Amino acid sequence: MxxxxxxxxxxxxxxxxxxxxxxxxxxxxxxxxxxxxxxxxxxxxxxxxxxxxxxxxxxxxxxxxxxxxxxxxxxxxxxxxxxxxxxxxxxxxxxxxxxxxxxxxxxxxxxxxxxxxxxxxxxxxxxxxxxxxxxxxxxxxxxxxxxxxxxxxxxFLLYGYLGPYMPGFLSHRGLTSERLVQTMFFTTEGILGTPLAVSSTFIFLFLLFGAFLVRTGVGQYFNDLAVTIAGRSIGGPAKVAIFSSALQGTISGSSVANVVTSGSFTIPMMKKLGYKREFAGAVEAAASTGGQLMPPIMGAAAFLMVEFIGNGITYWEIAKAAAIPALLYFAGIWIMTHFEAKRIGLRGLTKEEMPNRKEVLKRLYLLTPIVAVIVLLMSGVIVTHAALYAILIAIIVGFLNKETRMGPKEFILALVEGARSALGVAAATAAAGIIVGIVTKTGLGLKLANGLIDLAGGYLIPTLMLTMVAAIVLGMGSPTTANYVITSTIAAPAIILLGVPDISAHLFVFYFGIIADITPPVALAAFAAAGVAGGEPLRTGINSAKLAIAAFIIPYIFVLSPQLLMVDTTWKELLWVIVTALSGMIAIGASIIGFWMRKLLNVERAIALIVGLLLIYPEGISDVIGIIAFVGLLTLQLFFKNNSKIKKLEA
Incomplete structure (x- = not known):
């Protein structure tokens, strides 16, 4: 190839x-x-x-x-x-x-x-x-x-039927074959349960919205806009991949599909500029996977979250809560690709390699449907109506340009492609309904939650770590939708029982279910990126997990301090949280890559990692210590910027 x-x-x-x-x-x-x-x-x-x-x-x-x-x-x-x-x-x-x-x-x-x-x-x-x-x-x-x-x-079906033969706390009375069938198909607790309910309403419409966006040329426009904004900067193509994949997440619910579509454009650019194959593939895999974390449309699982959390929570509240973590995720990848580009001395794209800025900006109106979704959700319009209005706006926007104008044929093809993209989600949610039905009928959710807490000794951090492992393992090879349903049913309750707010617990399992796509040994998005780049799959997976380090850290932070999710916080506090967290990501990125203003000593890398964690955690004392240490590290970088001084220091 x-x-x-x-x-x-x-x-x-x-x-x-x-x-x-x-x-x-x-x-x-x-x-x-x-x-x-x-x-x-x-x-x-x-x-x-x-x-x-x-x-x-x-x-x-x-x-x-x-x-x-x-x-x-x-x-x-x-x-x-x-x-x-x-x-x-x-x-x-x-x-x-x-x-x-x-x-x-x-x-x-x-x-x-x-x-x-x-x-x-x-x-x-x-x-x-x-x-x-x-x-x-x-x-x-x-x-x-x-x-x-x-x-x-x-x-799970076998567990429901063989309950009396299960060991220890897993034992239950068991469901007869008639009761099992009744629960699965003749109640709204099994196959016809909440997951399929969401698939048959919200999810389908937003997948249809994505199909209409593709028909209006928005996917290609994301690439052009990303190149225009980031192409000339140091290591520009890698930043283009990050920016475009974050946008592509609004029209693609699949990490692999995002990798292959946008990666076929960005990965060759990165390789041409001088990035190694495995690093180029890792950038695209990490960015594409993060597309599902990016509000306002965060993949099918986010719609399920509205139903699973309940308590009157709206989709907009979930999207708002996910905004800062998503910003930090992509900022972390951006920062690390920048430091890597500086470390190996890469340039940005030349003027000749860039698209015509005026022509690109003229087509900025193509983003109107996405902006419309945000405004509609913010204004309290119900999700199904927001999706319908957004589809209508996408069609109108398409008419403004002869190349993207939709005739009857294109309109029908968009409807067909939208339905095709919904098939896997419908099957996954129906299967997930089987699992939820068994958990509900047998009381397994509470048993596993209590078992998880007992295994962790009743402590929050060990419980979070066990939940993280469970979410990643279940997410290996499973779609995000099904993974979220399982982990939110059997793992999130354990975190909630320890006093964590519902939205924090659900976003925690949501995050780790998604990043399973770039976590070795089964990292499907990374392997797909390796296929595009011609790199070694496992090494690409390891690199992508390193680039996505924020996704392994931030969920712990927003569980420990929900301020990061904009829960019970003022705008001033929020601004401070963003500034300190971004500073923390700079320090962590420098630590992972081993370069800031210059190559870092091993001791500096260790200190930078600790400083980054202190800054990301939104708490007064940790922020003050982190800011002082951050300024100290930055001063040290500037003072010893000359390589000859570093060699003397190493000696």
Missing amino acids: NHDSLSDKEQQELLEKYDPEAGTRKLSGIIGWIAFIGLLAFSLFQLYTAIFGVFTAQIQRTIHLGFALTLIFLLFPANRKKKKNHRLQIAWYDGLLALLSIGVGLYWPLFFEKLVMSVGRLSTLDFIVGILAILLVLEATRRAVGLPITIIAVV
Whole structure:
């Protein structure tokens, strides 16, 4: 593969290798048209219910599930490793599974009154349909999302059934097969639970919004704008990658997809400038993964957070709380790439390599839909309406330029692509509903929370560390959505029991679930970046984890001090928190890279790390000590800036 540039075909191959949701069939003929019309109908159904009001919970969610399952069996092959010509048409059993999925999706709408009046008593047909629903969800999840989350869901089902045989505190009365099926498909506590509810409303609309943004050319504009802003600075292409990937997070809910799309543009630029392959890939992987942490649209899991926290919390409150941590995350990567560029003496882009600034700024209006989302959420507009208005604004913005003007064909294609991007999320949330249902029925959540606290000796920091490990392990190979549902159900309660605010606990597990994508040994985003850069995957993963050091530190800080989340703080206090935290990131970045104004001595690196931690932690005494030490370190840098003085000092 030529790593100087990536063709569309090479990008797609990388996506399919590292992102299960990208491995769809290329259908043609009648089956291709059926899948196309199915995707279009899926989007039209979601738009109809968003505009005119959703149906009763069971009807809305089963129709959503039926669409997703049917389309997954048509579009995703049972075995992704088969030769490509085997993926052009569907097998007979895929057609059968698709037909069964239609039946499952229509069961609640057709027999709603009977099922409601039965008060939990299942007929033989109900039981068969319930079993089918569980099996279809598991197989669809395996195909569209991957094996890890499917295995976890199966383990939880077995736990629910085999409760009396479980050891110690894990033991429970057990659920009969009828009770298990009833919970999973005939209540709103299992497959049709909160995760799928959010998928069938908020998440779908924002994925559709992302599809319309892509059609208006916003993705490419992010790259052009990033180059215009950061391209001329030291190590410019690396900073372009950070800036553009932060923006790309608003239209992509996948770290891998973000890496491959924006990385195919930024990684070759970084390599050309002189960055090593592994470092160039790591910058893109760390920045792309952070796209899901970036408000106002933070990936599907953030919408689930609204429902899981409850207590009247709004999406805007979550986005606002996540703003400073996200700023520090990207600032940390920016600072470290700057120091690395200075360390190895890299330049920025030349004037000839830069896009025309005036032309780029003329297209600034393309950001209007994203600004509109922020304003709408701030003004208290409900999330579904904010998404609808944003889609409408994206369409209007597209009309302002002949190149991005959407005709009927482009409009339909945007609807189809939006539905396609929602399939994996729907499957993941349905599987996550299985897990939540078992946790609720067996009381496992409280048992695990108490067990986690006991294992940590009742102390907060050890509990946080164990929770971090659990979130990262569960996140390896699992989508953020499913990972968040699991960790927020079985791990976040442990932190909350120790007196931590709900939003801090949920953002804690959310962060570590996301950065699993760049944490070795299974770092899918980093491995995808290594594929683009032609670097060694594990080394790229290690570098990306180092660059994302802020993501390993900041969650502990906002748990210990919620000021970082703008909880119970004034604007003056907030400004001080931002200034000290950014100063802390400078010190930590210098420590990790080993360079500031000049190469750092080992003792200086150690001191800089401690100073950085003191400054990030928003507390009066630590800030004062940190500022004094920071000024001292900076003075030392300036005084011993000359290399000959350093050599004498080392001697």
